[in-house]
Amino acid sequence: MRGVKTRRHEAAQRLGELAQNMLRLEDLRSEIQPRLEVLRAQAATAREAAEASARLEALRGSILWEEWREVRDSHRKAASQAQSLDRRMAEAREAAAVAEREFQSGRAEVQAAQDRRLARQRRLGELRLWLSDAEHKRQLAAARAENDRAIATAVRQEEAANTARETAARSLQRQLVVELEQAKAALEDLPVSPLMPAALDASPLQDARRDADQARRAAAAAASTLAGQRTRREFLEQQLDRVEPLAAALGEISSIETETAEARRALESAQSASTELARLAAELDGLQSLYSDATSGPRLGDVIQPEPGYEKALAAVLGPLADALVALDAKAAIEAAGSSSGQTTVLYPSAAADAAAASLVHHVRVEAGYEAIARAILGGVVAGRDVTLDGVYHVPGMIRAGADGRAAVAERRAHLRARIAEFEPVAETLDDAALRAHGLNSKLSELRARAAEAGGLAETRRLLDMARVSEDAASEKLSELEGAASSAEERSAAAEREFESQSEALRDQRMTVNQVDAERLRWRDRIDDLGRRLHTVRQDVIALTHAAEDRTHRLAAADAAADAATESLPALDAAVAAARADLGEAETESPEEEAEMAEGARKLVALEEARIDARLKTSTLEGNLDLLNREVELLTARMEEMRTRMPNGVAPEDIPGGKSREREMRSLERRLEEIGPTNALADAECRDLEERYTNLQQQLEDITGARADLETLIAKLREEEETRYEAVFGAVAMNFQEYFSQLAPGGRATLRHAEGEDGPRTGVEILVQPPRKRLQNVTLLSSGERSLAALALVLALDEVNPSPFTILDEVDAALDDANVGRFGEMLSRLGRQRQFLVITHNHVTMSHASTLYGIHLDESGTSHLVSVRLEDVRKPAVRHNPAARAAG
Numbered sequence: 032m033r034g035v036k037t038r039r040h041e042a043a044q045r046l047g048e049l050a051q052n053m054l055r056l057e058d059l060r061s062e063i064q065p066r067l068e069v070l071r072a073q074a075a076t077a078r079e080a081a082e083a084s085a086r087l088e089a090l091r092g093s094i095l096w097e098e099w100r101e102v103r104d105s106h107r108k109a110a111s112q113a114q115s116l117d118r119r120m121a122e123a124r125e126a127a128a129v130a131e132r133e134f135q136s137g138r139a140e141v142q143a144a145q146d147r148r149l150a151r152q153r154r155l156g157e158l159r160l161w162l163s164d165a166e167h168k169r170q171l172a173a174a175r176a177e178n179d180r181a182i183a184t185a186v187r188q189e190e191a192a193n194t195a196r197e198t199a200a201r202s203l204q205r206q207l208v209v210e211l212e213q214a215k216a217a218l219e220d221l222p223v224s225p226l227m228p229a230a231l232d233a234s235p236l237q238d239a240r241r242d243a244d245q246a247r248r249a250a251a252a253a254a255s256t257l258a259g260q261r262t263r264r265e266f267l268e269q270q271l272d273r274v275e276p277l278a279a280a281l282g283e284i285s286s287i288e289t290e291t292a293e294a295r296r297a298l299e300s301a302q303s304a305s306t307e308l309a310r311l312a313a314e315l316d317g318l319q320s321l322y323s324d325a326t327s328g329p330r331l332g333d334v335i336q337p338e339p340g341y342e343k344a345l346a347a348v349l350g351p352l353a354d355a356l357v358a359l360d361a362k363a364a365i366e367a368a369g370s371s372s373g374q375t376t377v378l379y380p381s382a383a384a385d386a387a388a389a390s391l392v393h394h395v396r397v398e399a400g401y402e403a404i405a406r407a408i409l410g411g412v413v414a415g416r417d418v419t420l421d422g423v424y425h426v427p428g429m430i431r432a433g434a435d436g437r438a439a440v441a442e443r444r445a446h447l448r449a450r451i452a453e454f455e456p457v458a459e460t461l462d463d464a465a466l467r468a469h470g471l472n473s474k475l476s477e478l479r480a481r482a483a484e485a486g487g488l489a490e491t492r493r494l495l496d497m498a499r500v501s502e503d504a505a506s507e508k509l510s511e512l513e514g515a516a517s518s519a520e521e522r523s524a525a526a527e528r529e530f531e532s533q534s535e536a537l538r539d540q541r542m543t544v545n546q547v548d549a550e551r552l553r554w555r556d557r558i559d560d561l562g563r564r565l566h567t568v569r570q571d572v573i574a575l576t577h578a579a580e581d582r583t584h585r586l587a588a589a590d591a592a593a594d595a596a597t598e599s600l601p602a603l604d605a606a607v608a609a610a611r612a613d614l615g616e617a618e619t620e621s622p623e624e625e626a627e628m629a630e631g632a633r634k635l636v637a638l639e640e641a642r643i644d645a646r647l648k649t650s651t652l653e654g655n656l657d658l659l660n661r662e663v664e665l666l667t668a669r670m671e672e673m674r675t676r677m678p679n680g681v682a683p684e685d686i687p688g689g690k691s692r693e694r695e696m697r698s699l700e701r702r703l704e705e706i707g708p709t710n711a712l713a714d715a716e717c718r719d720l721e722e723r724y725t726n727l728q729q730q731l732e733d734i735t736g737a738r739a740d741l742e743t744l745i746a747k748l749r750e751e752e753e754t755r756y757e758a759v760f761g762a763v764a765m766n767f768q769e770y771f772s773q774l775a776p777g778g779r780a781t782l783r784h785a786e787g788e789d790g791p792r793t794g795v796e797i798l799v800q801p802p803r804k805r806l807q808n809v810t811l812l813s814s815g816e817r818s819l820a821a822l823a824l825v826l827a828l829d830e831v832n833p834s835p836f837t838i839l840d841e842v843d844a845a846l847d848d849a850n851v852g853r854f855g856e857m858l859s860r861l862g863r864q865r866q867f868l869v870i871t872h873n874h875v876t877m878s879h880a881s882t883l884y885g886i887h888l889d890e891s892g893t894s895h896l897v898s899v900r901l902e903d904v905r906k907p908a909v910r911h912n913p914a915a916r917a918a919g
Contacts, residue, residue: 039748046741053734060727067720073713080709083699106666113659120652127645134638141631162610169603176596183589190582197575200568207565214561218554221547239519239526246516253509260502268495287474294468301464304457309903311451331355331378334398335405341394341414343422347431348391348412350424352376359400378404386410391418462859469856473776759831766827774819774853777802797824814845822854829865836866843873855879 332353337345346353355376358364364379380403386392392409411417418424424431710716764782771780780799787793799820800806809820822842829837843851851873858867859879869876877883883899 036752039745039752042741042745042748046738046745049734049738049741053731053738056727056731056734060724060731063720063724063727067717067724070713070717070720073710074717076706077709077711077713080703080706083702083706102666102669106663106670109659109663109666113656113663116652116656116659120649120656123645123649123652127642127649130638130642130645134635134642137631137635137638141635144631158610158613161613162607165603165606165610169600169607172596172599172603176593176600179589179593179596183586183593186582186586186589190579190586193575193578193582197572197579200572200575204565204568204572207561207568211558211561211565214554214558218551218558221551221554236523236526236530239523243516243519243523246512246519250509250512250516253505253512257502257505257509260498260505264495264498264502287471291468291471294464294471297460298464298468301457301460304454308451308454311454312903329357329398331357331404331408334401335409336396338394338396340420341391344391344414344418344420344424345395345409347422347424348409348418350431352378352408357401357404380404381407383407383410387413389413389415465856466860473853476776762831763824763827766830767824770823770826770830770857771799771820773857774823774850775801775816776853778804779806780820780823815847815850818842818845819850826857826861833865836868838868838870840870841872842869843871843876848875851875 330353331349334357335345335349355378356364356367358367358377358379361379364377368375368377380401383403383406386406387410390410391412391414392405394414395405395409397405412424414420417426422432760782767780767782771778778799778801780797783796783798784792785794785796797809797820798806799809799812799816801812801816809817812820822839825837825839843854846854852875855876856879858869858876861867862881869880871877878901881900881902883901885897887895887897889895
């Protein structure tokens with residue numbers, strides 16, 4: 032399921048990527064297409080221009096003689112003009128030198144005249160400055176007198192305006208005094224406000240409402256009681272329908288009790304055998320721990336076992352070799368000896384002589400693979416001759432006799448193995464017996480519960496009759512209370528209408544009082560406003576009186592200043608006349624000097640113009656001569672270049688021309704001018720862009736095909752996912768029902784899809800029906816019931832999709848003892864196929880575990896992991912050493 036979903040998501044992701052790539056490629060194609068059209072047009076134009084240029088170059092070679100002739104004529108003409116300009120330039124240079132000398136002489140004369148004129152102009156400037164100062168003073172005095180007279184006129188006008196304002200203010204003051212007196216009289220004429228009546232008495236209305244509420248509550252309580260009686264009657268009817276079929280369960284109890292007793296006896300027998308088996312295994316482990324090298328391999332005393340009566344003889348012959356290790360070959364012997372921390376003897380098979388007919392090897396049992404070791408040690412020892420049955424071993428040079436403790440230990444170990452083999456079959460039936468006893472106990476409990484429910488059948492019928500009687504009485508009482516409530520509602524409505532009428536009259540009276548108060552408040556506001564305006568007018572009258580006094584002072588000052596300025600004007604006029612007379616005398620002192628200065632300036636200007644004209648002519652001739660010389664050089668070079676362009680060394684004058692070629696050349700030149708500049712790389716760029724456009728088109732076709740394939744694949748995967756999902760959902764729901772019925776006998780549970788905004792499979796709804804309860808959502812269950820439902824769902828999911836191990840963290844915390852017992856038994860049963868790691872504080876749950884782990888904190892503060900394998904107590908572990916296999 033997860034793999035199909037992952038593949039579908041990957042396919043959908045790839046489909047999205049393909050869609051993005053398609054959009055990107057389509058954008059590129061839409062960008063490239065108009066550019067490709069432009070490049071195609073440019074390439075065609077460039078090819079046409081190239082062909083025209085090639086044709087034009089071919090035609091130009093045929094008329095090269097005319098071009099060469101024109102260049103030759105131009106060369107001759109330029110050379111002649113250069114010689115003429117050379118002569119004219121020499122004449123211009125001589126004229127420029129004469130003009131320069133004349134200009135320098137005239138400039139010296141003008142400079143002397145300018146010095147004389149400068150001194151005279153300095154004197155004129157001083158006189159003009161004196162005249163300007165006198166005129167300025169006279170203008171200031173006249174302006175000051177005019178300004179003072181204007182100020183006096185303005186003050187007189189202002190005084191007239193302020194007099195008018197003062198008259199208006201005094202008139203307004205008298206009017207405001209009259210209005211204020213009238214407002215006070217109107218305020219005194221207003222009637223006195225009537226007294227407000229007391230508040231209405233609402234107690235009758237409240238009493239009527241309270242009686243109506245009490246009647247409604249009594250009717251509602253009676254309706255609730257009737258609903259409760261009806262619900263109780265329906266519940267008892269359902270209970271009666273459910274209990275009546277349970278009477279048949281009474282006949283099955285006796286047979287189930289007999290089977291349960293037999294199962295308990297079998298379970299007790301298996302438990303006793305398991306306990307004895309654990310004790311024997313512990314004793315055997317204790318004896319095994321006496322051998323320090325027990326873990327390095329089998330011992331010689333374990334692989335060679337004597338027949339009855341030969342125990343002492345074998346112990347005497349083996350002696351210390353009974354504790355020696357044995358190996359199947361030399362390599363294994365070396366490894367066993369190397370793994371031991373102390374001195375170790377390891378025996379392994381080697382070539383040995385055949386055993387004697389009466390040797391001791393014929394009176395022992397040897398494990399497969401170690402026969403050669405037994406023949407080598409016991410093949411030459413003859414019972415009765417070399418060793419007696421009492422344990423006296425005699426060979427030349429040695430006698431070994433007496434009891435050997437190792438023989439007693441070996442005998443005890445053999446006895447323990449035999450007993451363990453005897454109890455193992457019985458102990459192995461412990462789990463099956465416990466499971467059968469548990470199943471019978473559960474079935475017996477369920478039958479007894481059904482029988483107990485069936486025993487209350489008569490009581491249920493009696494309660495049902497009483498419930499029906501109570502329901503009828505409650506219905507009659509409800510009718511009476513509803514009538515009383517209706518009467519109380521009518522009385523409450525009448526009291527409310529009376530109260531509304533009294534309230535309306537009270538509102539009219541309050542409105543009249545409010546109108547009188549509003550009128551009084553309006554006249555008071557009018558009086559306050561008139562008082563404020565009267566105060567403002569009085570302040571304005573005072574301010575206007577003070578302003579009149581100030582204007583009187585200003586008018587006297589302006590008249591005095593105007594008179595003083597008028598008196599100073601005659602003296603200033605005399606000073607201006609004297610300055611003008613001095614200036615006129617200075618300006619008429621030397622009229623010949625001005626004429627001389629003007630003549631010198633005109634002469635200097637004429638000389639300057641002549642000098643500049645000579646220089647310009649010389650420069651122009653030099654420039655023209657340089658241009659002509661450059662043109663001669665260029666024409667000479669062009670003639671030589673045209674000679675090199677001629678094919679096969681033919682001179683240009685040897686090539687004839689034609690008018691038809693000239694017309695074709697002019698036509699080609701006009702076409703080239705019409706075409707204008709071209710893109711020489713357009714043809715190559717067009718080919719590259721066409722190739723890229725073809726590749727894009729091919730990629731779009733490939734992506735379209737891949738997109739169709741992916742959409743088909745997604746549809747198939749979605750269909751397969753739907754099919755697998757339905758199968759997995761059905762399996763989980765079935766396993767959920769099975770596990771919940773085991774954890775809660777008599778209960779049932781199911782899963783169904785929950786509809787939402789995302790469709791009919793927006794979520795999963797968990798519905799659980801605990802024993803003797805109705806089917807309901809898991810959120811409505813108790814904490815213990817929710818724990819059982821959650822555990823059953825986890826196990827159901829793990830059944831469909833097994834995991835390497837499952838961790839259960841205190842899932843039994845909210846369970847009672849009975850549910851904990853069923854939980855532990857289920858763990859024991861499922862633990863044979865799965866691995867569970869359970870975190871718990873419940874001893875009942877711990878008793879069903881195979882191994883317990885804990886953390887021990889010693890006195891030094893160091894933590895240690897401790898563990899106990901409970902299987903060692905209940906059932907011996909399967910041992911993988913040869914000694915255990917031999918004992919088996």
